[in-house]
Amino acid sequence: MPKKNSNAGRAVATAKNTNLARLPKRIAIGDHEVRPQQLYIIKKRQPRGAGPWIDEKFDKVAWNDAATGLDCILLRQASGVWGGFVAVSPGHPLYGYREDAIPAAIGLAPHGGIDYAEACSRYEDEAVRVCHVHSRPDAPQAEDQTGDNAWWFGFAADKPGDLVPSDSKPILAREEGEIYRGIDYMYSETVQLARQLKAIEDSIDGKAAPVLAPPPPRLGKPGGR
Numbered sequence: 377m378p379k380k381n382s383n384a385g386r387a388v389a390t391a392k393n394t395n396l397a398r399l400p401k402r403i404a405i406g407d408h409e410v411r412p413q414q415l416y417i418i419k420k421r422q423p424r425g426a427g428p429w430i431d432e433k434f435d436k437v438a439w440n441d442a443a444t445g446l447d448c449i450l451l452r453q454a455s456g457v458w459g460g461f462v463a464v465s466p467g468h469p470l471y472g473y474r475e476d477a478i479p480a481a482i483g484l485a486p487h488g489g490i491d492y493a494e495a496c497s498r499y500e501d502e503a504v505r506v507c508h509v510h511s512r513p514d515a516p517q518a519e520d521q522t523g524d525n526a527w528w529f530g531f532a533a534d535k536p537g538d539l540v541p542s543d544s545k546p547i548l549a550r551e552e553g554e555i556y557r558g559i560d561y562m563y564s565e566t567v568q569l570a571r572q573l574k575a576i577e578d579s580i581d582g583k584a585a586p587v588l589a590p591p592p593p594r595l596g597k598p599g600g601r
Contacts, residue, residue: 418435445463455541457540460486495528545596
């Protein structure tokens, strides 16, 4: 998963939102039409050789989920697998919760479980940054400052039974039954996570908040991945 570094005093990297000739208005992910806010090709993260990933044309896509209004990202990891990420705002009941502090009873269960919970990684290169998309890359707006306060939950397809392209013997792994979780599958899992997070937020709208322990203080340096 992407690392979040301590970068006091560093300027926020400029957002460009794509390294293609232009940002397309629509792309297809499986049977779904997505309006990308950001689209990148990351050659150094693309799996080598033939495999089920051969038709995947890009390595990062960010969009706003129309059904929930939540920002979502699909980002290929350094190992070649996909990671899915969904952001919540400071008013969300789970805002600030680390992945190991989320109550099991909440039922968040994307593929392999939540294994990433961080604030915006604002100082990473835009192509691999887990943060909301700035509306105007050349001149950040007030809504961008609000978005920078988002808290991101994520998961990756590198769990037992998953085929990890960077492993030394991916062909043998396929023969042993490991499955590559492609972008279509991970898109569905990411959207489902967005719906779960939205349902948690909506369940307390106009009602008393659920009894959740406050997120425990984080020890050591921020990041750790």
